Amino acid sequence: MATERHPPNRAVLVFNRVAVKLAGTRAMPVWALVHHVGRRSGALYRTPVAVFPAVGVFYVGLPWGRDTDWVRNLRAAGGGTMVWRGVRYDVSDPTFVDKSEVLNVARLPQREILKRWSLTDFLRVRRVRATT
Structure with a gap:
Protein backbone atom coordinates (compact mmCIF):
# COMPACT_ATOMS: atom_id res chain seq x y z
CA MET A 1 0.00 0.00 0.00
CA ALA A 2 1.49 3.34 -1.04
CA THR A 3 1.70 6.22 1.38
CA GLU A 4 -0.84 8.90 0.49
CA ARG A 5 0.68 12.04 -0.90
CA HIS A 6 0.14 15.20 1.07
CA PRO A 7 2.31 18.29 0.88
CA PRO A 8 4.68 19.09 3.74
CA ASN A 9 3.48 21.77 6.12
CA ARG A 10 5.22 25.11 6.64
CA ALA A 11 7.26 23.88 9.63
CA VAL A 12 8.73 21.09 7.49
CA LEU A 13 9.69 23.55 4.78
CA VAL A 14 11.47 25.74 7.34
CA PHE A 15 13.18 22.68 8.84
CA ASN A 16 14.38 21.61 5.38
CA ARG A 17 16.21 24.92 4.92
CA VAL A 18 18.26 24.15 8.02
CA ALA A 19 18.51 20.40 7.37
CA VAL A 20 19.93 20.90 3.88
CA LYS A 21 22.97 22.54 5.52
CA LEU A 22 23.52 19.68 8.00
CA ALA A 23 22.21 16.60 6.19
CA GLY A 24 24.92 14.32 4.93
CA THR A 25 27.41 15.40 7.59
CA ARG A 26 28.68 13.34 10.47
CA ALA A 27 26.68 15.67 12.76
CA MET A 28 23.38 14.24 11.44
CA PRO A 29 24.00 10.52 10.73
CA VAL A 30 20.30 9.71 10.19
CA TRP A 31 20.03 12.28 7.41
CA ALA A 32 21.51 12.16 3.93
CA LEU A 33 21.46 14.80 1.24
CA VAL A 34 20.09 13.69 -2.14
CA HIS A 35 21.50 15.51 -5.17
CA HIS A 36 19.16 15.24 -8.16
CA VAL A 37 18.45 16.92 -11.48
CA GLY A 38 15.06 18.38 -12.37
CA ARG A 39 13.18 16.32 -14.94
CA ARG A 40 12.07 19.31 -16.98
CA SER A 41 14.25 22.18 -15.82
CA GLY A 42 17.58 20.36 -15.68
CA ALA A 43 18.27 22.36 -12.51
CA LEU A 44 20.33 20.81 -9.71
CA TYR A 45 18.54 20.24 -6.40
CA ARG A 46 19.49 19.04 -2.92
CA THR A 47 16.94 17.41 -0.62
CA PRO A 48 17.49 16.18 2.95
CA VAL A 49 16.12 12.68 3.63
CA ALA A 50 16.18 10.23 6.53
CA VAL A 51 18.02 7.06 5.50
CA PHE A 52 18.34 3.54 6.78
CA PRO A 53 21.60 2.13 5.42
CA ALA A 54 22.07 -1.56 4.67
CA VAL A 55 24.76 -3.44 2.77
CA GLY A 56 25.01 -1.81 -0.65
CA VAL A 57 21.75 0.15 -0.37
CA PHE A 58 19.98 3.03 1.31
CA TYR A 59 16.32 2.85 2.28
CA VAL A 60 14.53 6.20 2.39
CA GLY A 61 11.17 6.64 4.07
CA LEU A 62 8.60 8.50 1.98
CA PRO A 63 6.43 10.48 4.40
CA TRP A 64 5.14 12.73 1.59
CA GLY A 65 4.46 9.85 -0.79
CA ARG A 66 5.92 8.50 -4.00
CA ASP A 67 5.12 11.55 -6.11
CA THR A 68 7.40 14.13 -4.52
CA ASP A 69 9.62 15.97 -6.95
CA TRP A 70 12.90 14.56 -5.63
CA VAL A 71 11.60 10.96 -5.97
CA ARG A 72 10.27 11.59 -9.46
CA ASN A 73 13.54 13.27 -10.48
CA LEU A 74 15.70 10.44 -9.11
CA ARG A 75 13.56 7.78 -10.79
CA ALA A 76 13.47 9.64 -14.12
CA ALA A 77 17.27 9.91 -14.13
CA GLY A 78 17.74 6.35 -12.88
CA GLY A 79 19.71 7.65 -9.90
CA GLY A 80 21.83 10.51 -8.64
CA THR A 81 24.14 11.07 -5.73
CA MET A 82 23.72 11.09 -1.96
CA VAL A 83 26.01 12.39 0.74
CA TRP A 84 25.84 10.48 4.01
CA ARG A 85 28.17 10.91 6.99
CA GLY A 86 30.38 13.13 4.87
CA VAL A 87 30.83 10.54 2.10
CA ARG A 88 29.45 10.93 -1.44
CA TYR A 89 27.73 7.89 -2.99
CA ASP A 90 26.47 7.28 -6.49
CA VAL A 91 22.96 5.87 -6.17
CA ASN A 104 14.17 -7.62 7.34
CA VAL A 105 17.53 -5.91 6.81
CA ALA A 106 17.50 -3.25 9.53
CA ARG A 107 19.77 -3.57 12.53
CA LEU A 108 18.09 -3.93 15.91
CA PRO A 109 17.98 -0.24 16.94
CA GLN A 110 16.73 0.77 13.50
CA ARG A 111 14.18 -2.04 13.46
CA GLU A 112 12.66 -0.82 16.72
CA ILE A 113 12.35 2.71 15.33
CA LEU A 114 10.82 1.44 12.09
CA LYS A 115 8.24 -0.70 13.88
CA ARG A 116 6.88 2.42 15.57
CA TRP A 117 7.01 4.58 12.43
CA SER A 118 3.69 4.73 10.60
CA LEU A 119 5.31 4.83 7.16
CA THR A 120 4.69 1.88 4.90
CA ASP A 121 6.37 3.15 1.72
CA PHE A 122 10.12 3.35 1.11
CA LEU A 123 12.53 3.95 -1.73
CA ARG A 124 15.52 1.62 -2.06
CA VAL A 125 18.57 2.86 -3.94
CA ARG A 126 21.73 0.90 -4.68
CA ARG A 127 24.84 2.72 -3.51
CA VAL A 128 28.53 2.73 -4.33
CA ARG A 129 31.08 5.15 -3.00
CA ALA A 130 31.67 7.87 -5.59
CA THR A 131 35.16 8.01 -7.04
CA THR A 132 35.21 11.78 -7.54
Missing part, protein backbone atom coordinates in the same frame (compact mmCIF):
# COMPACT_ATOMS: atom_id res chain seq x y z
CA SER A 92 21.03 3.96 -8.82
CA ASP A 93 18.06 1.71 -9.42
CA PRO A 94 15.51 3.66 -7.31
CA THR A 95 12.81 1.12 -6.47
CA PHE A 96 9.72 1.35 -4.28
CA VAL A 97 9.63 -1.24 -1.51
CA ASP A 98 7.40 -1.86 1.46
CA LYS A 99 8.23 -1.70 5.12
CA SER A 100 8.67 -5.47 5.48
CA GLU A 101 11.80 -5.44 3.30
CA VAL A 102 13.33 -2.66 5.36
CA LEU A 103 12.49 -4.45 8.62
Whole structure:
Protein backbone atom coordinates (compact mmCIF):
# COMPACT_ATOMS: atom_id res chain seq x y z
CA MET A 1 0.00 0.00 0.00
CA ALA A 2 1.49 3.34 -1.04
CA THR A 3 1.70 6.22 1.38
CA GLU A 4 -0.84 8.90 0.49
CA ARG A 5 0.68 12.04 -0.90
CA HIS A 6 0.14 15.20 1.07
CA PRO A 7 2.31 18.29 0.88
CA PRO A 8 4.68 19.09 3.74
CA ASN A 9 3.48 21.77 6.12
CA ARG A 10 5.22 25.11 6.64
CA ALA A 11 7.26 23.88 9.63
CA VAL A 12 8.73 21.09 7.49
CA LEU A 13 9.69 23.55 4.78
CA VAL A 14 11.47 25.74 7.34
CA PHE A 15 13.18 22.68 8.84
CA ASN A 16 14.38 21.61 5.38
CA ARG A 17 16.21 24.92 4.92
CA VAL A 18 18.26 24.15 8.02
CA ALA A 19 18.51 20.40 7.37
CA VAL A 20 19.93 20.90 3.88
CA LYS A 21 22.97 22.54 5.52
CA LEU A 22 23.52 19.68 8.00
CA ALA A 23 22.21 16.60 6.19
CA GLY A 24 24.92 14.32 4.93
CA THR A 25 27.41 15.40 7.59
CA ARG A 26 28.68 13.34 10.47
CA ALA A 27 26.68 15.67 12.76
CA MET A 28 23.38 14.24 11.44
CA PRO A 29 24.00 10.52 10.73
CA VAL A 30 20.30 9.71 10.19
CA TRP A 31 20.03 12.28 7.41
CA ALA A 32 21.51 12.16 3.93
CA LEU A 33 21.46 14.80 1.24
CA VAL A 34 20.09 13.69 -2.14
CA HIS A 35 21.50 15.51 -5.17
CA HIS A 36 19.16 15.24 -8.16
CA VAL A 37 18.45 16.92 -11.48
CA GLY A 38 15.06 18.38 -12.37
CA ARG A 39 13.18 16.32 -14.94
CA ARG A 40 12.07 19.31 -16.98
CA SER A 41 14.25 22.18 -15.82
CA GLY A 42 17.58 20.36 -15.68
CA ALA A 43 18.27 22.36 -12.51
CA LEU A 44 20.33 20.81 -9.71
CA TYR A 45 18.54 20.24 -6.40
CA ARG A 46 19.49 19.04 -2.92
CA THR A 47 16.94 17.41 -0.62
CA PRO A 48 17.49 16.18 2.95
CA VAL A 49 16.12 12.68 3.63
CA ALA A 50 16.18 10.23 6.53
CA VAL A 51 18.02 7.06 5.50
CA PHE A 52 18.34 3.54 6.78
CA PRO A 53 21.60 2.13 5.42
CA ALA A 54 22.07 -1.56 4.67
CA VAL A 55 24.76 -3.44 2.77
CA GLY A 56 25.01 -1.81 -0.65
CA VAL A 57 21.75 0.15 -0.37
CA PHE A 58 19.98 3.03 1.31
CA TYR A 59 16.32 2.85 2.28
CA VAL A 60 14.53 6.20 2.39
CA GLY A 61 11.17 6.64 4.07
CA LEU A 62 8.60 8.50 1.98
CA PRO A 63 6.43 10.48 4.40
CA TRP A 64 5.14 12.73 1.59
CA GLY A 65 4.46 9.85 -0.79
CA ARG A 66 5.92 8.50 -4.00
CA ASP A 67 5.12 11.55 -6.11
CA THR A 68 7.40 14.13 -4.52
CA ASP A 69 9.62 15.97 -6.95
CA TRP A 70 12.90 14.56 -5.63
CA VAL A 71 11.60 10.96 -5.97
CA ARG A 72 10.27 11.59 -9.46
CA ASN A 73 13.54 13.27 -10.48
CA LEU A 74 15.70 10.44 -9.11
CA ARG A 75 13.56 7.78 -10.79
CA ALA A 76 13.47 9.64 -14.12
CA ALA A 77 17.27 9.91 -14.13
CA GLY A 78 17.74 6.35 -12.88
CA GLY A 79 19.71 7.65 -9.90
CA GLY A 80 21.83 10.51 -8.64
CA THR A 81 24.14 11.07 -5.73
CA MET A 82 23.72 11.09 -1.96
CA VAL A 83 26.01 12.39 0.74
CA TRP A 84 25.84 10.48 4.01
CA ARG A 85 28.17 10.91 6.99
CA GLY A 86 30.38 13.13 4.87
CA VAL A 87 30.83 10.54 2.10
CA ARG A 88 29.45 10.93 -1.44
CA TYR A 89 27.73 7.89 -2.99
CA ASP A 90 26.47 7.28 -6.49
CA VAL A 91 22.96 5.87 -6.17
CA SER A 92 21.03 3.96 -8.82
CA ASP A 93 18.06 1.71 -9.42
CA PRO A 94 15.51 3.66 -7.31
CA THR A 95 12.81 1.12 -6.47
CA PHE A 96 9.72 1.35 -4.28
CA VAL A 97 9.63 -1.24 -1.51
CA ASP A 98 7.40 -1.86 1.46
CA LYS A 99 8.23 -1.70 5.12
CA SER A 100 8.67 -5.47 5.48
CA GLU A 101 11.80 -5.44 3.30
CA VAL A 102 13.33 -2.66 5.36
CA LEU A 103 12.49 -4.45 8.62
CA ASN A 104 14.17 -7.62 7.34
CA VAL A 105 17.53 -5.91 6.81
CA ALA A 106 17.50 -3.25 9.53
CA ARG A 107 19.77 -3.57 12.53
CA LEU A 108 18.09 -3.93 15.91
CA PRO A 109 17.98 -0.24 16.94
CA GLN A 110 16.73 0.77 13.50
CA ARG A 111 14.18 -2.04 13.46
CA GLU A 112 12.66 -0.82 16.72
CA ILE A 113 12.35 2.71 15.33
CA LEU A 114 10.82 1.44 12.09
CA LYS A 115 8.24 -0.70 13.88
CA ARG A 116 6.88 2.42 15.57
CA TRP A 117 7.01 4.58 12.43
CA SER A 118 3.69 4.73 10.60
CA LEU A 119 5.31 4.83 7.16
CA THR A 120 4.69 1.88 4.90
CA ASP A 121 6.37 3.15 1.72
CA PHE A 122 10.12 3.35 1.11
CA LEU A 123 12.53 3.95 -1.73
CA ARG A 124 15.52 1.62 -2.06
CA VAL A 125 18.57 2.86 -3.94
CA ARG A 126 21.73 0.90 -4.68
CA ARG A 127 24.84 2.72 -3.51
CA VAL A 128 28.53 2.73 -4.33
CA ARG A 129 31.08 5.15 -3.00
CA ALA A 130 31.67 7.87 -5.59
CA THR A 131 35.16 8.01 -7.04
CA THR A 132 35.21 11.78 -7.54
